[in-house]
Amino acid sequence: MKQENTSVLIIYTGGTIGMIKNAETGALENFNFEQLQKHVPELKKLDFNLDSCQFDPPRDSSDMEPEAWADLVRIIYENYEKYDGFVILHGTDTMAYSASALSFMLENLSKPVIFTGSQLPIGMLRTDGKENLMTSIEIAAAKYRGKPLVPEVCIFFENHLMRGNRTSKINAENFNAFKSYNYPPLAEAGIHIKYEPSLIHRYTNGKPLTPHLVLDTNVVILKLFPGIQESTVEAMLSLPGLKAVVLETYGSGNAPRKPWFIKQLIEATKRGIVIVNVTQCSAGSVEMDRYETGLQLLQAGILSGYDSTTESTVTKLMFLLGHGLPPEEVRKMMKISIAGEITVK
Known part of the structure; x- marks a missing residue:
């Protein structure tokens, strides 16, 4: 029955x-x-x-x-x-x-x-x-x-x-x-x-x-690798209409200390582009204050993605941008767990 x-x-x-x-x-x-x-x-x-x-x-x-x-x-x-x-x-x-x-x-x-x-x-x-x-x-x-x-x-x-x-x-x-x-x-x-x-x-x-039915797809994933060229990073960060970047870094959120790289990131954040740091590793969390190579990103205005997946970070950015929120509000919401997607220490 x-x-x-x-x-x-x-x-x-x-x-x-x-x-x-x-x-x-x-x-x-x-x-x-x-x-x-x-x-x-x-x-x-x-x-x-x-x-x-x-x-x-x-x-x-x-x-x-x-x-x-x-x-x-x-x-x-x-x-x-x-x-x-x-x-x-x-x-x-x-x-x-x-x-x-x-x-x-x-x-x-x-x-x-x-x-x-x-x-x-x-x-x-x-x-x-x-x-x-x-x-x-x-x-x-x-x-x-x-x-x-x-x-x-x-x-x-x-x-x-x-x-x-x-x-x-x-x-x-x-x-x-x-x-x-x-x-x-x-x-x-x-x-x-x-x-x-x-x-x-x-x-x-x-x-x-x-x-919620509206998403803004002006988001890119920038995955770091040894030997990545300045022209590549510059081209991605200069895409017309770009609003957010998921930056896939090494280990616990580390990146090269090349002056041109940090300069590109600082200029992008000044233009209002939201950049979120997630690790390329399958497990673990971003801790940008752990090493100097991560601390420089924090000082450049890059947000921590904590322990979130790339898939979650991409769609969360699309969701927040779809609400027409200004960059500073998006940055604020990326630090908050909306649906259990991150562990904020």
């Missing part, structure tokens, strides 16, 4: 989980959600209501741009009162960007939004898609004393539930494709799903969900 008071909406955007091999060409092609249900007959055994909608046409994750994020936010907002949770089927390549963006765009979220996908198409014998899909639905429907257990945007993959804006794709080959290096998993799925309530982010202000 179905639990009529519990319902989940599955939103199929595209990606490997919803693909099937063309018998003639051997190429993987998108197919619709009705066919997905045929490959996962276990969906019919769930004891709560399950509905679905899909992008038409489905999108590869490489094509999941900010406009698609806005579409997802719109779908969730328009169906927010009808469902207890949402599962988004998404390609893996840009899933961390999409999950990070939605964590900011869905202000005051009080229901689960679970991103998942697979490394192998769901029609293949060894697919990881079935377990990822079934467990994600179970998590999206999970409640304790009538309230959702995980009221935030997450990624579920290979038995781990991770905060969306703390997660990065780390593997293109294995099933454990995602990792949250700087924040522990919110839940682990074994025989039972073991939740960690103390780690879960919750809005406690009691305000209703507020959707």
